[in-house]
Amino acid sequence: MHTVDHIASLISCFMRASCTREARPTLSAKTWDLADAYKQVPLSDEAFEVDSYLVVFCPDTSGPKVFQQSVLPFGSVASVTSFLRIAHALWRLGTKLLGLMWSSYFDDFFSVEICDFSRHTDLVIASFFSILGWKLSAEKLVDYHTICKVLGVEFDLGMSGESLSWVYNTGDRVDELCHQLEDIIQAGFLKRSEGERLRGRLQFACGQLFGRAARNHLRILSDHIKGCRSKLDDDTLHALRQINELIRANQPRKLLGTLTDHFHVYVDASFDDDGYAGIGGALYNSSGQAIKFFSEKVDSSFVETVKQENQKNIIQELEMLALLTAVEAWGPVWEGHRVVAFTDSESVRGSFLKTWSKNCPCNKLLARIFLLEESHTCPLWLERVPSQSNPSDVLSRSQVAVWKGLAREQVDFRAIWSHAINIPG
Numbered sequence: 001m002h003t004v005d006h007i008a009s010l011i012s013c014f015m016r017a018s019c020t021r022e023a024r025p026t027l028s029a030k031t032w033d034l035a036d037a038y039k040q041v042p043l044s045d046e047a048f049e050v051d052s053y054l055v056v057f058c059p060d061t062s063g064p065k066v067f068q069q070s071v072l073p074f075g076s077v078a079s080v081t082s083f084l085r086i087a088h089a090l091w092r093l094g095t096k097l098l099g100l101m102w103s104s105y106f107d108d109f110f111s112v113e114i115c116d117f118s119r120h121t122d123l124v125i126a127s128f129f130s131i132l133g134w135k136l137s138a139e140k141l142v143d144y145h146t147i148c149k150v151l152g153v154e155f156d157l158g159m160s161g162e163s164l165s166w167v168y169n170t171g172d173r174v175d176e177l178c179h180q181l182e183d184i185i186q187a188g189f190l191k192r193s194e195g196e197r198l199r200g201r202l203q204f205a206c207g208q209l210f211g212r213a214a215r216n217h218l219r220i221l222s223d224h225i226k227g228c229r230s231k232l233d234d235d236t237l238h239a240l241r242q243i244n245e246l247i248r249a250n251q252p253r254k255l256l257g258t259l260t261d262h263f264h265v266y267v268d269a270s271f272d273d274d275g276y277a278g279i280g281g282a283l284y285n286s287s288g289q290a291i292k293f294f295s296e297k298v299d300s301s302f303v304e305t306v307k308q309e310n311q312k313n314i315i316q317e318l319e320m321l322a323l324l325t326a327v328e329a330w331g332p333v334w335e336g337h338r339v340v341a342f343t344d345s346e347s348v349r350g351s352f353l354k355t356w357s358k359n360c361p362c363n364k365l366l367a368r369i370f371l372l373e374e375s376h377t378c379p380l381w382l383e384r385v386p387s388q389s390n391p392s393d394v395l396s397r398s399q400v401a402v403w404k405g406l407a408r409e410q411v412d413f414r415a416i417w418s419h420a421i422n423i424p425g
Contacts, residue, residue: 007103007110008167011155012255014101014112015163025114027065027160029148033137037074037107038079040134041086083107088163092131092308098124112157114155118144130285133217152205156252166252169205176249177205181244188232194224202243212370216363217242254377262286262338265326266385268392269318269345277303279322279413280395281332282403288402292330294411295395301415306361318363319345320357321397327369329411331376339378342385352382361421368420 014090043052048070058065072079087104088180094100100121102111113121122144145157152173158168180198182260183401184190190198192228199221203268206214220378224232264284277298285291298318306314325344351357373380387393394400401408
């Protein structure tokens with residue numbers, strides 16, 4: 001099973017391979033759709049004899065009527081499992097025997113090819129399905145093109161020769177979802193059954209692009225659904241408006257063929273109510289060389305600003321602030337690269353993976369991180385590192401001026417905190 005994420009990875013790999021050529025070719029794509037896919041898969045002799053019968057009510061005779069089918073029954077769980085195995089086999093045959101660059105999602109096969117070779121590949125794939133006896137949806141067959149639609153999204157490969165492509169939600173999907181959201185917001189009501197359907201469609205539409213910023217708002221919609229309420233409260237209305245704005249903006253996901261280099265980021269924080277509190281971070285290039293670091297003391301006035309009523313420990317907030325500070329400071333440096341960040345805070349990593357936190361300040365810091373990684377085209381991969389293996393541990397326990405031959409980079413963590421906390425949401 002291959003989703004839009006896999007297709008995006010496929011295109012990025014193809015563009016990276018093209019970067020090694022003197023003349024960088026432009027890519028084109030095409031979607032192949034099997035016609036009535038389940039009806040093309042016959043039952044085995046054993047299944048036909050035992051499991052192929054359907055009994056339905058006949059209004060003419062007011063009694064049961066028995067039918068026997070010779071193909072996979074649509075809607076059966078076993079049918080889905082069996083068909084996916086067949087679809088994966090077709091994908092693997094095309095990949096291994098024919099050298100195709102393609103992906104599959106149920107009965108859709110998405111092929112990427114250099115424009116100059118697209119007619120040849122078109123003939124190869126058409127012959128491949130014909131020889132194996134598979135019928136294609138003729139009305140959905142179009143020529144290879146630099147713009148191709150699949151799974152409700154649109155891939156624009158017009159600049160793939162420059163190692164750049166985009167993924168959008170289709171205009172029809174955007175208009176349909178936004179009109180539905182606007183009607184719900186205006187009405188101020190959303191039943192549970194309707195909410196579950198809406199949430200599923202929103203998750204799909206948002207997740208096919210970048211998704212993290214929207215998921216933070218989708219959590220609030222999920223809380224409304226779980227509460228079995230119909231009337232929308234202010235928080236849910238605000239979340240739906242934010243989702244509507246994100247979908248309406250339809251900001252594309254940028255695919256870069258130059259994502260071959262990477263950075264490693266280590267962040268840490270320390271807090272002692274009667275002693276030192278601070279945050280630290282270190283940036284390493286792909287050769288394992290430290291190239292930047294920050295080390296800041298957190299004074300008591302800032303601690304009092306962060307603390308909520310009756311709160312004694314703010315280590316979680318400081319750990320999240322350290323991560324946000326690294327993204328704010330170094331996002332422009334690692335733009336267009338792969339980035340792996342490391343923290344020794346399991347709560348920060350867990351919140352990052354969920355895309356939300358019950359801790360309100362941390363949730364706001366997370367939202368800011370997600371917006372920054374989108375704007376800098378630098379999706380973060382966050383891992384946990386033991387404290388004793390975290391090079392930023394020493395940077396958070398005292399204010400270090402020089403480290404590994406580098407001078408400390410000054411960062412205004414107070415302004416970073418204030419900006420993130422005061423953003424509505």
